Amino acid sequence: MVFPQDVVGREEKIEEILKHLIGYKRGYVEPLISVFGRSGSGKSTLTKLVCENFDDAEYVFVNLRKAKTVFGSANQILSDLGEEPAKSAKGLNAAIDLIGDSIMSKLKKTGKKLFILVLDEIDVLFNDVRGKPSDFVYKLLVLEEKLRTAGIMVSIIAISNNLVRNFELDDRVRSRIGTCEVFFEPYKKDQVLDILRNISEKAFSVPIDDEVLQKCADVSSAEHGDARRAIELLKISSEIASFESVKIIP
Numbered sequence: 001m002v003f004p005q006d007v008v009g010r011e012e013k014i015e016e017i018l019k020h021l022i023g024y025k026r027g028y029v030e031p032l033i034s035v036f037g038r039s040g041s042g043k044s045t046l047t048k049l050v051c052e053n054f055d056d057a058e059y060v061f062v063n064l065r066k067a068k069t070v071f072g073s074a075n076q077i078l079s080d081l082g083e084e085p086a087k088s089a090k091g092l093n094a095a096i097d098l099i100g101d102s103i104m105s106k107l108k109k110t111g112k113k114l115f116i117l118v119l120d121e122i123d124v125l126f127n128d129v130r131g132k133p134s135d136f137v138y139k140l141l142v143l144e145e146k147l148r149t150a151g152i153m154v155s156i157i158a159i160s161n162n163l164v165r166n167f168e169l170d171d172r173v174r175s176r177i178g179t180c181e182v183f184f185e186p187y188k189k190d191q192v193l194d195i196l197r198n199i200s201e202k203a204f205s206v207p208i209d210d211e212v213l214q215k216c217a218d219v220s221s222a223e224h225g226d227a228r229r230a231i232e233l234l235k236i237s238s239e240i241a242s243f244e245s246v247k248i249i250p
Helices: 011-026 043-053 070-080 092-110 122-127 133-149 171-177 189-203 210-222 227-244
Strands: 032-037 057-063 114-120 153-160 181-184
Touching: 011 032, 011 043, 011 114, 011 153, 011 181, 032 043, 032 171, 043 057, 043 114, 043 153, 057 070, 057 092, 070 092, 070 114, 070 133, 092 114, 092 133, 114 122, 122 133, 122 153, 133 153, 133 171, 189 210, 189 227, 210 227
Parallel strands: 032 153, 032 181, 057 114, 114 153
Antiparallel strands: none
């Protein structure tokens, strides 16, 4: 895998995620990889980047914030796999089976042996206490085991602000997920500045004063290195300046 030039300060994290996936060549992958850290630390962007450039695998990236319930999460996975939603009357097990069938079908078409199921914002899932979130995770892990016996490897990447093991999980789930963790620490100010410089060069036809970018990076660093916040500040500033036909000033 070749890192894109605009990856800033996260090469090590990309390597960590890849290390946990590349084991499929030896016949094993981690069933669940917990990718966690503060908002704006690049978790989702970098995980998607890894999946897009990992040619050995098929993947689906699912944002669970779109789903309000456990059953809705199963249907969100199906939707992002390009499948029809499961009927609630048939129950969660039927939805899980459909997910498994879709994964098998996609790998059969491509001849690949590894499928990566990315569950972004998985913490939202645990708001549905009535839907038994822990049981849902358990069923996905059992599906992973079932597919493995058929020669198909599946790795779930769970992205959230907190470590997956810190959620309310049954012992049967904890015993299966292991301790595969990738922590994204907040960006440092110089890293945020590099990100802003890279974005501004691509997004603006007129160069942005570096003092403006430094100001955005300063504000972001005061808020725990949230790169997303810095980018939003730059975006809003440019929109206001464009509307008022003035230059952006720090």
